[in-house]
Amino acid sequence: xxxxxxKRLIMTSSILVGAAFATGLVxxxxxxxxxxxxxxTEIVEGKGDAEIKPEVGQRLRVGGLVVPGSVRREGSGLTVxxxxxxxxxxxxxxxxxxxxxxxxxxxxxxxxxxxxxxxNRIAASEVxxxxxxxxxxxxxxxxxxxxxxxPPSQQxxxxxxxxxxxxxxxxxxxxxxxxxxGYDR
Amino acid sequence: MIGEVGHFALALAFAFSALLAVxxxxxxxxxxxxxxxxxxxxxxxxFFFTLISFIALVWGFLVNDFSIAYVANNSNTALPAIxxxxxxxxxxxxxxxxWMLVQASWAAALAVFSKxxxxxxxxxxxxxxxxxxxxxxxxxxxxxxxxxxxxPLIPVxxxxxxxxxxxxxxxxxxPLLYMGYVGMSVAFAFAIAALLGGRLDSAWARWSRPWxxxxxxxxxxxxxxxxxWAYYELGWGGWWFWDPVENASFLPWLAxxxxxxSLAVTEKRGTFKSWTVLLAISAFSLSLLGTFLVRSGVLVSxxxxxxxxxxxxxxxxxxxxxxxxxxLLYAIRAAKVQSHSRYDLFSxxxxxxxxxxLLVTATMVVLVGTLLPLxxxxxxxxxxxxxxxxxxxxxxxxxxxxxxxLGFGPLTRWKRQxxxxxxxxxxxxxxxxxxxxxxxxxxxxxxxxGLAVLGLILAFxxxxxxxxELRLRVASREHKWPALVKLGRxxxxxxxxxxxxxxxxxxxxxxxxxxxxxxVRMSAGDTATVGNYQFHFRSMEDRQGxxxxxESATFVISREDGREVDTVVSxxxxxxxxxxxxxxxxLQVNPFRDLYIALGxxxxxxSWAVRIHIKPFVRWIWAGAILMSIGGIFSISDxxxxxxxxxxxxxxxxxxAEAL
Numbered sequence: 001x002x003x004x005x006x007k008r009l010i011m012t013s014s015i016l017v018g019a020a021f022a023t024g025l026v027x028x029x030x031x032x033x034x035x036x037x038x039x040x041t042e043i044v045e046g047k048g049d050a051e052i053k054p055e056v057g058q059r060l061r062v063g064g065l066v067v068p069g070s071v072r073r074e075g076s077g078l079t080v081x082x083x084x085x086x087x088x089x090x091x092x093x094x095x096x097x098x099x100x101x102x103x104x105x106x107x108x109x110x111x112x113x114x115x116x117x118x119x120n121r122i123a124a125s126e127v128x129x130x131x132x133x134x135x136x137x138x139x140x141x142x143x144x145x146x147x148x149x150x151p152p153s154q155q156x157x158x159x160x161x162x163x164x165x166x167x168x169x170x171x172x173x174x175x176x177x178x179x180x181x182g183y184d185r
Numbered sequence: 186m187i188g189e190v191g192h193f194a195l196a197l198a199f200a201f202s203a204l205l206a207v208x209x210x211x212x213x214x215x216x217x218x219x220x221x222x223x224x225x226x227x228x229x230x231x232f233f234f235t236l237i238s239f240i241a242l243v244w245g246f247l248v249n250d251f252s253i254a255y256v257a258n259n260s261n262t263a264l265p266a267i268x269x270x271x272x273x274x275x276x277x278x279x280x281x282x283x284w285m286l287v288q289a290s291w292a293a294a295l296a297v298f299s300k301x302x303x304x305x306x307x308x309x310x311x312x313x314x315x316x317x318x319x320x321x322x323x324x325x326x327x328x329x330x331x332x333x334x335x336x337p338l339i340p341v342x343x344x345x346x347x348x349x350x351x352x353x354x355x356x357x358x359x360p361l362l363y364m365g366y367v368g369m370s371v372a373f374a375f376a377i378a379a380l381l382g383g384r385l386d387s388a389w390a391r392w393s394r395p396w397x398x399x400x401x402x403x404x405x406x407x408x409x410x411x412x413x414w415a416y417y418e419l420g421w422g423g424w425w426f427w428d429p430v431e432n433a434s435f436l437p438w439l440a441x442x443x444x445x446x447s448l449a450v451t452e453k454r455g456t457f458k459s460w461t462v463l464l465a466i467s468a469f470s471l472s473l474l475g476t477f478l479v480r481s482g483v484l485v486s487x488x489x490x491x492x493x494x495x496x497x498x499x500x501x502x503x504x505x506x507x508x509x510x511x512x513l514l515y516a517i518r519a520a521k522v523q524s525h526s527r528y529d530l531f532s533x534x535x536x537x538x539x540x541x542x543l544l545v546t547a548t549m550v551v552l553v554g555t556l557l558p559l560x561x562x563x564x565x566x567x568x569x570x571x572x573x574x575x576x577x578x579x580x581x582x583x584x585x586x587x588x589x590x591l592g593f594g595p596l597t598r599w600k601r602q603x604x605x606x607x608x609x610x611x612x613x614x615x616x617x618x619x620x621x622x623x624x625x626x627x628x629x630x631x632x633x634x635g636l637a638v639l640g641l642i643l644a645f646x647x648x649x650x651x652x653x654e655l656r657l658r659v660a661s662r663e664h665k666w667p668a669l670v671k672l673g674r675x676x677x678x679x680x681x682x683x684x685x686x687x688x689x690x691x692x693x694x695x696x697x698x699x700x701x702x703x704x705v706r707m708s709a710g711d712t713a714t715v716g717n718y719q720f721h722f723r724s725m726e727d728r729q730g731x732x733x734x735x736e737s738a739t740f741v742i743s744r745e746d747g748r749e750v751d752t753v754v755s756x757x758x759x760x761x762x763x764x765x766x767x768x769x770x771x772l773q774v775n776p777f778r779d780l781y782i783a784l785g786x787x788x789x790x791x792s793w794a795v796r797i798h799i800k801p802f803v804r805w806i807w808a809g810a811i812l813m814s815i816g817g818i819f820s821i822s823d824x825x826x827x828x829x830x831x832x833x834x835x836x837x838x839x840x841x842a843e844a845l
Contacts (some may be wrong), residue, residue, distance in 0.1 A: 007530055010530060011530070013534070017541065019546075022546050022550075022583075025578075026579055027583055029578045030557075030575060032574070032575070032578075033571055033572050033575035033578075034570075034571055034575075035569060035571075035572065036568065036569055037570060038567030039566065048567070048568065073788060077706065078704055078794050087633060097781070098785075098794075098796075099704055099794045099796050100785070102420070102765070102766045102767055102768055113570070113572070169297055
């Protein structure tokens with residue numbers, strides 16, 4: 001083999017080996033870190049036509065609306081639990097230890113990541129609420145199709161859903177009035 | 186009135202961009218000098234009217250013109266003036282107008298500084314900028330008009346700016362980021378112009394290089410400010426979340442970094458040509474992809490903004506046209522710009538090839554991690570999420586070979602290098618890096634963490650090989666120091682850039698492995714001990730801000746031995762109009778560690794959930810990014826980009842004198 005061909009062979013084969021390693025690494029890391037997304041209904045009744053329920057111990061993501069009045073703190077610690085609902089009637093309970101995000105409110109859509117500890121109980125390692133209050137995770141919006149999602153900024157027109165929301169968020173009644181008057185609608 | 190002026194100016198800017206996209210190219214086809222030369226005035230026109238439009242919107246915000254829907258949705262009379270100004274880019278329509286202003290400014294800068302380029306080439310580059318402009322102006326006029334009116338129901342007051350955005354970081358983050366994003370369009374325009382003309386040589390690389398580096402510097406700073414802002418503003422204590430929106434800015438950065446290095450090879454050795462062109466196309470396409478991801482809301486992201494599907498479809502269509510068009514052109518013309526040159530297996534070319542392959546791999550990894558959930562969902566396989574650990578793991582493995590190659594690169598000669606010549610320098614660098622990598626954690630930390638040691642070894646390897654390279658460059662000189670200064674700014678740019686990367690690795694390795702985080706329940710009067718520090722929750726007060734009310738907690742921080750460090754205030758703000766709660770973290774900073782206190786929520790018995798972090802060396806991450814950017818600025822200011830201009834000026838003067 002002449003030196004030039006040999007050089008090319010070395011380069012090509014080392015690139016191939018490198019690419020193979022990279023692909024393997026990516027696939028391995030992916031297999032360790034992919035989490036499926038469920039809605040509360042899917043956890044209780046199963047997902048898709050085959051009605052596959054997640055197994056206890058599985059890592060997953062769940063998205064739903066926080067049921068008004070379900071937020072409970074336990075004892076002197078920082079453990080908090082709340083229920084999530086989508087189209088109903090299925091509800092699941094999320095347990096979380098730590099600080100909830102600023103935008104976490106009752107009635108608001110949130111996403112929790114964690115481990116299924118019981119048929120309808122999740123120990124969350126992370127709770128996410130979105131920057132934008134009108135924003136809803138597309139997966140959740142999909143599941144909620146048909147149910148009216150009222151952006152908080154328009155919730156001055158009272159509804160049952162809205163009342164629960166206001167109760168849960170009671171430290172701002174004064175502010176509520178001022179903003180209600182601010183808009184000339 | 187002012188709204189209509191802005192809207193009309195925007196339409197005029199669109200008209201200018203449409204003319205700019207067509208006339209100069211016709212001129213090139215017909216070799217008509219006048220039609221080519223008109224590219225410059227058209228560019229200035231596009232810039233001028235975009236500026237008018239932008240000023241109109243700024244004016245609308247400053248005078249609280251709530252008849253403009255965008256102003257009503259994003260501002261309020263109680264909002265401080267400086268945030269009324271930055272609210273211009275606080276939401277979709279306005280930030281796109283800023284984007285357009287930046288795009289038009291780049292085009293105008295190109296028009297000003299391209300006078301030394303051949304007219305044909307400058308006409309082509311500006312025409313490509315015009316084409317990009319056509320796409321974006323159309324997008325704005327059709328789907329995101331910032332001057333839409335609220336008539337006849339004009340609100341008395343506005344809804345206020347998102348509280349997260351009422352922060353100094355937000356003043357500079359988006360403009361910097363957009364300068365970087367859109368700057369990639371300049372590199373793209375150069376590449377397309379080169380393909381159109383079929384001429385791609387060292388001179389081309391020399392023209393396009395400072396522009397690419399400038400865009401890269403802005404992108405680096407933009408991402409850095411974003412990371413810093415998220416760190417103190419979100420109250421989570423993280424500096425990077427691998428969130429789709431962050432990834433969207435990271436993708437063009439990775440491709441841009443590869444492009445910068447590949448351009449160096451094209452300039453110095455006249456090779457890697459078609460690869461460079463492909464990278465330029467990719468970098469800009471990834472910028473567009475990022476815009477699409479952010480603006481269409483197809484991805485679940487903590488940043489995702491309320492979005493509109495027609496916008497997504499438009500951007501997707503535009504992205505398709507840009508990618509398909511430029512790749513088609515590439516397929517037809519790439520053969521023309523192919524290069525043949527020879528280099529050995531151990532040469533700087535091969536090391537830079539390695540650098541490029543690793544950066545491209547990293548780009549692919551981020552792309553896969555960001556898009557896979559979307560593809561998975563579209564295939565009907567259900568929703569998935571790919572978490573931080575995936576990216577962290579893969580990036581750790583990619584950084585190792587990257588840093589090792591980075592050490593070799595600058596030391597190695599173009600074409601061929603005998604390894605024996607470098608053996609002693611390399612062995613010394615390895616010995617020092619490994620020694621310090623183990624010794625420092627062993628001396629200063631309680632536990633020696635394997636990953637921290639690995640990171641430190643890689644960082645010191647880069648530092649010592651860089652030092653060895655500098656020593657090598659002046660080894661034959663008699664006066665070492667003056668010789669060092671004479672190395673040239675471009676060279677120092679590289680040195681600073683690489684050292685910046687090392688500094689960043691140190692920051693990441695230390696903070697990821699030695700940070701302490703605790704969430705505690707505290708009432709006023711309590712003291713919590715975290716790490717070597719005591720945090721005394723002294724008092725809680727109510728405060729009134731311009732457009733918010735706040736509960737402020739005062740903490741006294743002291744060391745274990747009781748010596749007081751500082752008194753800091755952490756706040757929980759309630760923005761009364763936007764009706765949002767927002768955490769204002771308390772930071773106590775020195776170069777080697779951050780103490781970070783974020784108030785959580787108030788609990789039933791009046792105590793508070795408090796999150797306390799000790800983050801060693803976290804500042805080094807951002808310092809590294811700043812160092813890299815300074816390196817970039819040094820490179821741009823290199824003599825060889827300026828000298829030529831001076832020479833040409835002299836030549837022009839001479840010509841003028843002769844003509845007289």
